[in-house]
Amino acid sequence: MEMKTIMTTFTETITGTIQHIQQAISNYLQSEKITALDLATFIKDDTSTLKSARQLLGITYHKYELNKDELLFVLETKGEENEKILSLTVYNKGQAIIKYRSYDRNASPDKTFTLMPLTH
Numbered sequence: 001m002e003m004k005t006i007m008t009t010f011t012e013t014i015t016g017t018i019q020h021i022q023q024a025i026s027n028y029l030q031s032e033k034i035t036a037l038d039l040a041t042f043i044k045d046d047t048s049t050l051k052s053a054r055q056l057l058g059i060t061y062h063k064y065e066l067n068k069d070e071l072l073f074v075l076e077t078k079g080e081e082n083e084k085i086l087s088l089t090v091y092n093k094g095q096a097i098i099k100y101r102s103y104d105r106n107a108s109p110d111k112t113f114t115l116m117p118l119t120h
Helices: 003-029 036-045
Strands: 032-035 050-056 059-068 071-078 084-092 095-101 112-115
Touching: 032 036, 036 059, 036 071, 036 084
Parallel strands: none
Antiparallel strands: 032 112, 050 059, 059 071, 071 084, 084 095
C-alpha cells in the first residue's frame, strides 16, 4: 500500500471520528433534564394515562401506565395524598431507558435524568 493511500485512509478515519464526537456533544447539549418528581407529575396528569389502585394492609397503591409514541411510562406510588413514588420506569421499544426506585440508596424524587433525543 502506498504512503499516500495510507495517509488518505488515516485522514478519513480521523475526520469520521471527529464528526461522530461533535454529533455526540451536540446531542448532549440538546438533551433535556427532568426530575423523577416532574416525570411522575407528567405521567399522572396526562389524560391518556391508565390508572389502577389497590389496598394492601390499609395502604393504597397506585399504578399509572402511559403510552406515548414508542415510549411506555410506568409509575407506581403509595398513599392517598402526597403519593410517594415507589418506582418509575420509562421504556423505549421495550428497553428501559430510565429507572427510578425509591429503595435505592441514593434515591431522591429530585433526582435528575437526562433525556436524550430519540432516534427512530
